[in-house]
Amino acid sequence: MAERRTRADAVSNRVRxxxxxxxxxxxxxxxxxxxxxxxAGVGQGTLYRNFPTREAxxxxxxxxxxERLVASAPELLxxxxxxxxxxxxxxxxxxxxxxxxxVLAALEPASGxxxxxxxxxxxxxxxxxxxxxEPAVxxxEPAVxxxDPTAGHTGxxxxxxxxxxxxxxxxxxxxxxxxxxxxxxxxxFLSRPEAAGRARHVLDLILDGLRVR
Amino acid sequence: MAERRTRADAVSNRVRxxxxxxxxxxxxxxxxxxxxxxxAGVGQGTLYRNFPTREAxxxxxxxxxxERLVASAPELLxxxxxxxxxxxxxxxxxxxxxxxxxVLAALEPASGxxxxxxxxxxxxxxxxxxxxxEPAVxxxEPAVxxxDPTAGHTGxxxxxxxxxxxxxxxxxxxxxxxxxxxxxxxxxFLSRPEAAGRARHVLDLILDGLRVR
DNA sequence: ACCTGAACACCGTTCAAGT
DNA sequence: ACCTGAACACCGTTCAAGT
Numbered sequence: 001m002a003e004r005r006t007r008a009d010a011v012s013n014r015v016r017x018x019x020x021x022x023x024x025x026x027x028x029x030x031x032x033x034x035x036x037x038x039x040a041g042v043g044q045g046t047l048y049r050n051f052p053t054r055e056a057x058x059x060x061x062x063x064x065x066x067e068r069l070v071a072s073a074p075e076l077l078x079x080x081x082x083x084x085x086x087x088x089x090x091x092x093x094x095x096x097x098x099x100x101x102x103v104l105a106a107l108e109p110a111s112g113x114x115x116x117x118x119x120x121x122x123x124x125x126x127x128x129x130x131x132x133x134e135p136a137v138x139x140x141e142p143a144v145x146x147x148d149p150t151a152g153h154t155g156x157x158x159x160x161x162x163x164x165x166x167x168x169x170x171x172x173x174x175x176x177x178x179x180x181x182x183x184x185x186x187x188x189f190l191s192r193p194e195a196a197g198r199a200r201h202v203l204d205l206i207l208d209g210l211r212v213r
Numbered sequence: 214m215a216e217r218r219t220r221a222d223a224v225s226n227r228v229r230x231x232x233x234x235x236x237x238x239x240x241x242x243x244x245x246x247x248x249x250x251x252x253a254g255v256g257q258g259t260l261y262r263n264f265p266t267r268e269a270x271x272x273x274x275x276x277x278x279x280e281r282l283v284a285s286a287p288e289l290l291x292x293x294x295x296x297x298x299x300x301x302x303x304x305x306x307x308x309x310x311x312x313x314x315x316v317l318a319a320l321e322p323a324s325g326x327x328x329x330x331x332x333x334x335x336x337x338x339x340x341x342x343x344x345x346x347e348p349a350v351x352x353x354e355p356a357v358x359x360x361d362p363t364a365g366h367t368g369x370x371x372x373x374x375x376x377x378x379x380x381x382x383x384x385x386x387x388x389x390x391x392x393x394x395x396x397x398x399x400x401x402f403l404s405r406p407e408a409a410g411r412a413r414h415v416l417d418l419i420l421d422g423l424r425v426r
Numbered sequence: 427a428c429c430t431g432a433a434c435a436c437c438g439t440t441c442a443a444g445t
Numbered sequence: 446a447c448c449t450g451a452a453c454a455c456c457g458t459t460c461a462a463g464t
Binding site: 246248 | 438
């Protein structure tokens with residue numbers, strides 16, 4: 001008797017939200033939550049129940065792309081040496097960042113709003129403030145303030161990178177003191193608009209720094 | 214008869230705004246304009262006349278630090294080879310980014326809001342939308358869409374970097390195909406909170422990529 | 427079980443009116 | 446000449462009330 005079927009309208013709402021969001025992102029890269037709700041023809045509450053954070057929504061929007069990207073890493077490793085595979089994979093990421101204008105940008109931490117208090121006397125103040133769902137690509141759990149031990153769960157993208165790095169380490173062609181977190185930090189430049197024409201070139205520099213001398 | 218003295222209250226307002234902003238930035242890294250005006254005890258209009266954009270305000274807040282940073286480049290070059298000088302200079306930048314939490318972050322493009330229209334029937338709609346003053350550090354004039362020719366006026370920081378790069382090029386120790394824009398893009402990682410413990414290490418990787426093999 | 431939309435607490439920015 | 450602050454057009458997020 002468990003596993004009750006979700007209502008049909010609920011399902012269609014969810015997919016419509018994602019579709020609309022994807023479409024809006026081709027134009028705006030900003031993605032105002034209110035705008036998504038309006039464009040999808042649902043109340044804000046519906047939007048928020050389905051996607052408690054903007055990250056959650058973006059994760060869903062780009063899920064297929066991220067999976068493709070992740071899946072390509074072992075495929076490239078099967079046919080090329082690690083350095084070449086890494087290079088090709090990074091080019092894929094760059095292309096992806098190019099096309100999906102603002103994906104990486106949209107997934108950025110969203111800054112402030114975590115000061116807990118605001119000291120507001122009037123109003124609601126009930127649930128937890130928000131709480132960062134896992135981002136689809138790059139930069140997981142900042143754990144603000146203290147450097148977290150166990151360092152790095154960086155999500156599926158991070159695992160793909162680690163696979164490429166490990167292969168290079170085994171070959172002796174990539175530095176052993178580099179992990180996915182380092183690479184993700186370096187890749188952050190792709191989210192900047194100034195990276196437009198230079199992505200390839202900067203990737204050259206990065207890759208050069210990752211190789212053993 | 215030109216050069217009329219500015220009113221005393223105007224002057225004190227301006228310096229108070231900057232002081233207050235600097236202080237707020239030690240706590241928040243967010244810097245809401247309204248909050249600055251309130252804390253400084255001035256109307257929003259006064260704030261905006263003095264600093265038409267958030268960048269303009271931040272530039273003023275960090276002017277002294279930026280100048281120090283820029284001035285240190287030739288000093289380092291006088292006493293060390295180019296690679297060492299660059300390395301030390303980058304360490305300085307990292308320290309700076311560490312202490313002034315959110316400087317680089319605060320100076321980021323601020324994303325969207327440039328779609329000109331919004332198609333709003335009611336309301337004002339008068340002056341130009343905004344217009345990006347020059348940032349104090351990193352990433353000048355995106356010129357969204359087209360890769361601008363003449364590539365790179367990257368401000369004083371960019372010039373300091375170019376000086377360091379040129380020295381290395383002359384020595385034959387730094388790659389000739391790298392410019393300040395590349396380095397600024399790579400340095401962007403410093404603005405991410407995840408860079409906290411790893412800044413030095415990632416700088417190692419970057420520097421390695423900049424050296425001739 | 428799911429939905430809507432008013433309501434709250436914020437933003438940035440402008441501009442009429444004051445001194 | 447400079448200032449204030451109300452006002453406008455947005456945000457994100459929550460929650461009472463509906464179906």
